[in-house]
Amino acid sequence: MSILRNRDRAETAYSQRAVHIVIGAILVDTIGFGVVTPVLPELITRISDQSLIEASRTAGWMLVIFAMGQFFAGPIMGQLGDRFGRRPVLMIAMFAFAADYLLMAWAPSLFWLFLGRVIAGISGAVLGPASAAVADVTPPEKRSAAFGMVGAAFGVGFIVGPALGGMVAGISPRAPFIVAAGLAALNAVAMLLLLPETLKPENRRPFRLRDAHLLGSFRPLFEAGNAAPLLVAWLLWQLGSLVYPATWAFWGALNFGWNARAIGLSLAYIGLMMVLVQSLLTGRIVGWLGEKRAAIMGLFCSAATMFAYAFATEGWQVYAFFAVGAIGAVAYPALNGALSKMVDAGRQGALQGGIASLNSVAAVTGPLLFSQTLAAGAAQGFAGAALLVAGALTAAAGLIIAKIRV
Numbered sequence: 001m002s003i004l005r006n007r008d009r010a011e012t013a014y015s016q017r018a019v020h021i022v023i024g025a026i027l028v029d030t031i032g033f034g035v036v037t038p039v040l041p042e043l044i045t046r047i048s049d050q051s052l053i054e055a056s057r058t059a060g061w062m063l064v065i066f067a068m069g070q071f072f073a074g075p076i077m078g079q080l081g082d083r084f085g086r087r088p089v090l091m092i093a094m095f096a097f098a099a100d101y102l103l104m105a106w107a108p109s110l111f112w113l114f115l116g117r118v119i120a121g122i123s124g125a126v127l128g129p130a131s132a133a134v135a136d137v138t139p140p141e142k143r144s145a146a147f148g149m150v151g152a153a154f155g156v157g158f159i160v161g162p163a164l165g166g167m168v169a170g171i172s173p174r175a176p177f178i179v180a181a182g183l184a185a186l187n188a189v190a191m192l193l194l195l196p197e198t199l200k201p202e203n204r205r206p207f208r209l210r211d212a213h214l215l216g217s218f219r220p221l222f223e224a225g226n227a228a229p230l231l232v233a234w235l236l237w238q239l240g241s242l243v244y245p246a247t248w249a250f251w252g253a254l255n256f257g258w259n260a261r262a263i264g265l266s267l268a269y270i271g272l273m274m275v276l277v278q279s280l281l282t283g284r285i286v287g288w289l290g291e292k293r294a295a296i297m298g299l300f301c302s303a304a305t306m307f308a309y310a311f312a313t314e315g316w317q318v319y320a321f322f323a324v325g326a327i328g329a330v331a332y333p334a335l336n337g338a339l340s341k342m343v344d345a346g347r348q349g350a351l352q353g354g355i356a357s358l359n360s361v362a363a364v365t366g367p368l369l370f371s372q373t374l375a376a377g378a379a380q381g382f383a384g385a386a387l388l389v390a391g392a393l394t395a396a397a398g399l400i401i402a403k404i405r406v
Helices: 002-035 037-048 052-084 086-106 110-123 127-137 140-168 175-194 215-223 228-241 243-256 260-280 282-289 291-310 316-341 345-379 385-403
Strands: none
Touching: 002 037, 002 086, 002 127, 002 140, 002 175, 037 052, 037 110, 037 140, 037 243, 037 260, 052 086, 052 110, 052 127, 052 243, 052 345, 086 110, 086 127, 086 175, 140 175, 140 260, 228 243, 228 291, 228 316, 228 345, 228 385, 243 260, 243 345, 243 385, 260 282, 260 316, 282 291, 282 316, 291 316, 291 385, 345 385
16 A cells, blocks of 8 residues: 555656646746737837837737747647657757747847747747646546646736836847746756656657648538537637737837836736636636626627727726726636537537637737738827727627527
8 A cells, every 4th residue: 555655646746747847838938928028119110120100010920920830830749749759849849949039139130030930939839739748647537627727827927928028128128038038948958857758658649740730620610510600709809809919019109108118017917917807706707697698798898998998098097997808808718618518529629629720810810900900090190990990809709699599
């Protein structure tokens, strides 16, 4: 019995160590995305001699190519993880992350910044192998809790990243990239020294390039029962929510004259409010209203906040309005729960595959849509145009859900 207990303890310690290091990788990935957001307006205008309006268009294209890098690299990295194990894929991606952020810190021209964002998108497609590593070492009955930690890492990263970027931007607009590089390098070294391989050799399978693409993932949308209207609502909502990463920094600079520190603090506040709602209120709201009404409430709160932001004239209003906008955080669990109940057990994987494809489509198209709309509106003296479009898309998602039977 003593031997069995010791073995169980060793396996538990092994699993916890792997999960903690993998979650660290996800946290670094998310921080790396957020840490550069507050400094992009200043950096782009400095190295390209563009106006702030022109720089907003450029930043939109940067987000597009970042998303496209993840779009294409995600399934390839997943396949590589199944073939060679999670540890080498995660470790190489994190070392590449560190090198890429050093490249972007040095970048003397827009070309090098664009190249850096492509590499960052490819290197940052670690969610698949990271989630697989968590599943490898976690019993089925405990995976929900483990993946909850993964979600928490995203939330913390979106708080810490912009706040950190805003603080160190006072040193130089390139300083946040050096910080991100240092964090990635530390995480890569931790993987090298401490991360055990989580995929057993007997569970590995050959790498097949013909399977490593996302085109086939649209097929499950046709197998998701009568979920099509909800999937349309999901796509519209995802598009609308991308107005924040696509335009926030430039909108704040144009509308309120915010510097990198003010932008970073505002994004950290938004992230903190959403984490609080998700952790403290979501379960109560969904239990009280049900999934359909909770989703409608979340979407309309989000839309109302976007409309209010479009006409905001003072920076303090951002903080006041998001006290309502944060309720939009209930939309994700409510919509996902409603969708999962509309299909049988044999189609859950198909449904989730379709949702992932919709998210990828939104991530590629949304930044381009909103960055160009912001620039066009700002050129006419109205910096809130992109927020009006985002609010309309989000409200349309709420109307679709209100009209259908869930």
